[in-house]
Amino acid sequence: xxxxxxxxxxxxxxxxxxxxxxxxxxxxxxxxxxxxxxxxxxxxxxxxxxxxxxxxxxxxxxxxxxxxxxxxxxxxxxxxxxxxxxxxxxxxxxxxxxxxxxxxxxxxxxxxxxxxxxxxxxxxxxxxxxxxxxxxxxxxxxxxxxxxxxxxxxxxxxxxxxxxxxxxxxxxxxxxxxxxxxxxxxxxxxxxxxxxxxxxxxxxxxxxxxxxxxxxxxxxxxxxxxxxxxxxxxxxxxxxxxxxxxxxxxxxxxxxxxxxxxxxxxxxxxxxxxxxxxxxxxxxxxxxxxxxxxxxxxxxxxxxxxxxxxxxxxxxxxxxxxxxxxxxxxxxxxxxxxxxxxxxxxxxxxxxxxxxxxxxxxx
Amino acid sequence: xxxxxxxxxxxxxxxxxxxxxxxxxxxxxxxxxxxxxxxxxxxxxxxxxxxxxxxxxxxxxxxxxxxxxxxxxxxxxxxxxxxxxxxxxxxxxxxxxxxxxxxxxxxxxxxxxxxxxxxxxxxxxxxxxxxxxxxxxxxxxxxxxxxxxxxxxxxxxxxxxxxxxxxxxxxxxxxxxxxxxxxxxxxxxxxxxxxxxxxxxxxxxxxxxxxxxxxxxxxxxxxxxxxxxxxxxxxxxxxxxxxxxxxxxxxxxxxxxxxxxxxxxxxxxxxxxxxxxxxxxxxxxxxxxxxxxxxxxxxxxxxxxxxxxxxxxxxxxxxxxxxxxxxxxxxxxxxxxxxxxxxxxxxxxxxxxxxxxxxxxxxx
Amino acid sequence: xxxxxxxxxxxxxxxxxxxxxxxxxxxxxxxxxxxxxxxxxxxxxxxxxxxxxxxxxxxxxxxxxxxxxxxxxxxxxxxxxxxxxxxxxxxxxxxxxxxxxxxxxxxxxxxxxxxxxxxxxx
Numbered sequence: 001x002x003x004x005x006x007x008x009x010x011x012x013x014x015x016x017x018x019x020x021x022x023x024x025x026x027x028x029x030x031x032x033x034x035x036x037x038x039x040x041x042x043x044x045x046x047x048x049x050x051x052x053x054x055x056x057x058x059x060x061x062x063x064x065x066x067x068x069x070x071x072x073x074x075x076x077x078x079x080x081x082x083x084x085x086x087x088x089x090x091x092x093x094x095x096x097x098x099x100x101x102x103x104x105x106x107x108x109x110x111x112x113x114x115x116x117x118x119x120x121x122x123x124x125x126x127x128x129x130x131x132x133x134x135x136x137x138x139x140x141x142x143x144x145x146x147x148x149x150x151x152x153x154x155x156x157x158x159x160x161x162x163x164x165x166x167x168x169x170x171x172x173x174x175x176x177x178x179x180x181x182x183x184x185x186x187x188x189x190x191x192x193x194x195x196x197x198x199x200x201x202x203x204x205x206x207x208x209x210x211x212x213x214x215x216x217x218x219x220x221x222x223x224x225x226x227x228x229x230x231x232x233x234x235x236x237x238x239x240x241x242x243x244x245x246x247x248x249x250x251x252x253x254x255x256x257x258x259x260x261x262x263x264x265x266x267x268x269x270x271x272x273x274x275x276x277x278x279x280x281x282x283x284x285x286x287x288x289x290x291x292x293x294x295x296x297x298x299x300x301x302x303x304x305x306x307x308x309x310x311x312x313x314x315x316x317x318x319x320x321x322x323x324x325x326x327x328x329x330x331x332x333x334x335x336x337x338x339x340x341x342x343x344x345x346x347x348x349x350x351x352x353x354x355x356x357x358x359x360x361x362x363x
Numbered sequence: 364x365x366x367x368x369x370x371x372x373x374x375x376x377x378x379x380x381x382x383x384x385x386x387x388x389x390x391x392x393x394x395x396x397x398x399x400x401x402x403x404x405x406x407x408x409x410x411x412x413x414x415x416x417x418x419x420x421x422x423x424x425x426x427x428x429x430x431x432x433x434x435x436x437x438x439x440x441x442x443x444x445x446x447x448x449x450x451x452x453x454x455x456x457x458x459x460x461x462x463x464x465x466x467x468x469x470x471x472x473x474x475x476x477x478x479x480x481x482x483x484x485x486x487x488x489x490x491x492x493x494x495x496x497x498x499x500x501x502x503x504x505x506x507x508x509x510x511x512x513x514x515x516x517x518x519x520x521x522x523x524x525x526x527x528x529x530x531x532x533x534x535x536x537x538x539x540x541x542x543x544x545x546x547x548x549x550x551x552x553x554x555x556x557x558x559x560x561x562x563x564x565x566x567x568x569x570x571x572x573x574x575x576x577x578x579x580x581x582x583x584x585x586x587x588x589x590x591x592x593x594x595x596x597x598x599x600x601x602x603x604x605x606x607x608x609x610x611x612x613x614x615x616x617x618x619x620x621x622x623x624x625x626x627x628x629x630x631x632x633x634x635x636x637x638x639x640x641x642x643x644x645x646x647x648x649x650x651x652x653x654x655x656x657x658x659x660x661x662x663x664x665x666x667x668x669x670x671x672x673x674x675x676x677x678x679x680x681x682x683x684x685x686x687x688x689x690x691x692x693x694x695x696x697x698x699x700x701x702x703x704x705x706x707x708x709x710x711x712x713x714x715x716x717x718x719x720x721x722x723x724x725x726x727x
Numbered sequence: 728x729x730x731x732x733x734x735x736x737x738x739x740x741x742x743x744x745x746x747x748x749x750x751x752x753x754x755x756x757x758x759x760x761x762x763x764x765x766x767x768x769x770x771x772x773x774x775x776x777x778x779x780x781x782x783x784x785x786x787x788x789x790x791x792x793x794x795x796x797x798x799x800x801x802x803x804x805x806x807x808x809x810x811x812x813x814x815x816x817x818x819x820x821x822x823x824x825x826x827x828x829x830x831x832x833x834x835x836x837x838x839x840x841x842x843x844x845x846x847x848x849x
Contacts, residue, residue: 014603015599015603016600016601030520030694056783056784056809056813057785057809059786059809060786060805060807060809118600120600120690121591121592121600121690122688122689123416123686124419124688124742127421127422128420131421134751138760141766142763142765143765144765145767145821146808149805149807151807151808154812159808159812184737184738185742188737189688189689189734189738190731190735191592191689191692194693194696195691195696287780287783343693343695344520344601344602345595345598345601345691345693345694348601418745418750419742419743421749421750421751421752422750422752423750423752423754684743687742688738688742689735689738704728
């Protein structure tokens with residue numbers, strides 16, 4: 001009972017909560033005293049749904065866990081099933097997957113840049129990033145037939161061979177130019193720096209204790225990238241960007257760096273794809289697909305942190321229990337700590353900088 | 364308006380209409396025409412902004428309603444007119460309804476103070492300048508009333524932010540205006556404008572001796588109009604829509620149009636103070652050269668208005684350009700920026716201007 | 728301070744240069760993007776052998792096969808393309824039609840005659 005506090009419901013229908021996040025804020029003036037994230041407005045029961053569906057039926061729906069990085073969840077589910085069935089991917093298929101995953105990562109980060117700048121009140125970058133993202137989506141459409149819900153990976157391979165790799169090379173060239181542009185328009189902008197520099201400091205201890213992974217963690221100076229131990233990325237050399245700023249600005253910079261890292265990976269993939277021209281799928285009969293009894297787990301570095309999939313199978317055609325771990329879920333929880341004592345307009349910028357995607361949180 | 368009055372009376376005398384009728388109607392007709400024209404310009408301004416924002420982001424902007432999207436604003440206004448006026452149950456009905464009116468009225472009054480051409484000023488007093496400053500700051504009251512009475516926390520926050528913002532930004536404006544008064548030795552807008560008329564054209568205008576003041580007033584006007592990067596009172600990513608969150612239908616349209624009318628008025632104001640108002644940038648008007656004296660005198664008024672609006676639209680273009688580029692400032696940085704940067708700089712400007720005035724030269 | 732002003736001007740100029748660039752947007756109903764070859768639009772059925780694979784792989788249960796008719800319910804279809812990918816005789820093809828708005832909901836249930844197509848085949 002303290003009448004001096006203003007209780008503010010930020011969301012679930014608020015322009016800058018990136019979907020339907022609800023933050024219950026207690027404020028003194030514009031200063032936030034406490035923040036209580038409330039999630040579940042976009043809950044679709046992705047985990048329970050799996051228990052009723054056969055594996056092949058469930059596969060197209062996993063893209064929808066994170067609509068901005070559908071390939072990652074598709075890959076994750078395929079990977080878990082493949083590890084259970086001990087399927088072997090051919091080299092070409094592996095590189096096709098890496099190529100598409102990294103393109104998807106670029107698309108996801110690009111959109112984040114736009115949305116973050118929109119949170120800060122700049123309108124133009126939002127459209128600029130959509131312009132570049134469109135090129136990726138067009139390529140996805142060409143390859144997979146859809147722009148976002150691709151459903152291109154299947155258990156043991158991909159649907160069909162990849163083509164038109166020149167488009168990707170061209171895109172990478174364009175992207176390099178555009179990153180320069182972004183740096184001039186956004187990164188060097190003093191107002192942008194003022195809004196983000198040393199705002200929302202995420203201490204490495206707090207980050208690790210809150211299970212933060214991915215770019216947010218690397219921007220706090222902890223070098224942890226699950227791609228390094230990933231079997232898909234085995235023959236690919238890359239250096240994940242690690243920044244020491246711990247603030248919103250370094251989270252932004254880390255994502256810009258990540259665009260570069262992903263471009264490097266894609267370039268290597270293009271080289272490898274030229275070497276390995278033999279396309280071979282190790283397909284299974286999808287209709288009566290049964291996983292052996294046991295527990296299967298796999299993980300991948302998604303754009304918003306570590307994503308992992310756990311399947312407990314009782315030998316039936318559908319999982320006994322399926323569990324998704326998504327990066328954003330932990331970022332939302334972090335808001336409790338990060339927003340305390342901040343002013344409202346900084347709070348929006350901080351929440352935006354964590355790259356929260358609500359469908360991924362609620363599943 | 365002597366010359367026009369003379370022409371009008373002559374026209375009426377020809378058709379045997381009593382002079383009293385002419386005395387009454389003479390002021391009504393142009394006022395009606397001008398205000399209708401201004402409303403059309405404001406509607407065009409909204410389109411102008413949306414088109415420009417589109418072009419800045421490689422889009423086409425509105426292009427559906429009418430040829431090239433020219434009727435888009437009209438269609439939007441019509442849509443808003445048809446919509447239901449929702450009043451929140453906790454709102455203070457009287458104040459809630461009063462706020463949009465209080466936004467729009469001063470905006471129209473302000474337009475009356477502007478000298479559009481040498482024969483065309485509605486309200487011309489000795490202290491025009493102060494009148495403008497007072498009326499252009501009045502909408503903040505309506506924002507406070509609207510924000511407070513609509514029983515919404517976001518609206519309240521927006522209104523409170525706006526008060527803090529206006530308080531911080533009025534002072535640098537005052538100091539910059541003082542330097543203009545010193546330069547022009549006048550507080551009448553026409554006087555200020557005529558003080559800028561030299562044979563050097565654009566080089567004789569006050570933006571050169573008073574460049575710092577020009578920049579300061581430009582920035583402060585952005586803040587006063589709640590334009591980006593100072594659009595904190597209606598920051599859509601933080602406060603949804605700020606003070607007008609709960610407004611819908613025609614009342615929202617009044618807020619919206621009021622804002623744009625004020626933008627136009629302030630752009631006109633800046634171009635009068637610093638960019639020579641209706642003076643031609645070449646030092647000489649073109650129409651007397653092209654036309655004979657009788658026709659030329661009438662065309663001259665239009666030419667003057669043309670220069671004024673050209674300058675105003677140039678200012679608006681820059682405002683929109685800034686909106687397309689800049690992120691929003693944080694509220695405390697914004698206040699700090701005004702008190703710690705703009706205010707000292709504007710006082711410095713005053714001193715510079717006084718020195719320039721003292722040593723004379725072109726601006727003595 | 729001066730450096731910051733310079734940076735602001737640079738960012739203004741970099742936004743301003745887009746004024747001279749061509750718009751990238753398409754005026755949608757008049758101009759349309761060409762759809763690639765394997766675009767996943769509305770499924771089209773031809774020469775079905777009634778094996779039922781598509782029913783088993785459809786995640787949303789949009790497919791129904793009766794005596795000599797094949798129903799695809801576009802209200803349920805999520806255009807995942809499982810049916811066309813797993814069809815053993817490639818009877819289901821994803822067309823490039825993607826504008827599926829209709830005025831009557833019943834029109835969304837696509838009906839394909841199986842018999843007729845078989846006759847044609849013979």
